[in-house]
Amino acid sequence: AQSVAQPEDQVNVAEGNPLTVKCTYSVSGNPYLFWYVQYPNRGLQFLLKYITGDNLVKGSYGFEAEFNKSQTSFHLKKPSALVSDSALYFCAVRDLNAGNNRKLIWGLGTSLAVNP
């Protein structure tokens, strides 16, 4: 069965330190992988995606993510965290082998708190 796991409900990091938000997935075929961010009382915003090619993907606001096929992971990273990065982060995956039913499978979200 297709699934996405975000093993940490909450991540706390000090401003200026590197941050990592973890995501692992399980699909039967090749994945499309996405990260979205949700600021308080706001809709979701697209951050970045992996489809094919370079395993390191760069996205908005200085975020990047590394696709690791052997570990079936797609961790979100940023070299230096900002207080304004505090938000809820969602990982999502689409199974390219799912035919016409290309529904996005969402993780449960990780709350990131960046402390001044």
Place this chain on the structure above:
Amino acid sequence: EAEVAQSPRYKITEKSQAVAFWCDPISGHATLYWYRQILGQGPELLVQFQDESVVDDSQLPKDRFSAERLKGVDSTLKIQPAELGDSAMYLCASSLGAGNEQFFGPGTRLTVL
């Protein structure tokens, strides 16, 4: 920058009443999605349109929820009658196609009393 528009932003209603939400996707986006999000949880897909056709409504409670996208552009999601458990954020998103990244509107926060 093009955005997905939703209205109203907030809706308070009493149970058993009817409510309707409207969504205008980014121009040219063929795929439109309605999601329900409970506070602190991930979004749950209610219905997905490709142009004017429904391609996935497996999680839509069809006894009370309905959705339409008559001309393949804007869309309406209706709940009749509303129940207490329907209180949530209702998000609309659109994408160029089903495999592309989705762009979300600001959402409608529904409170059912």
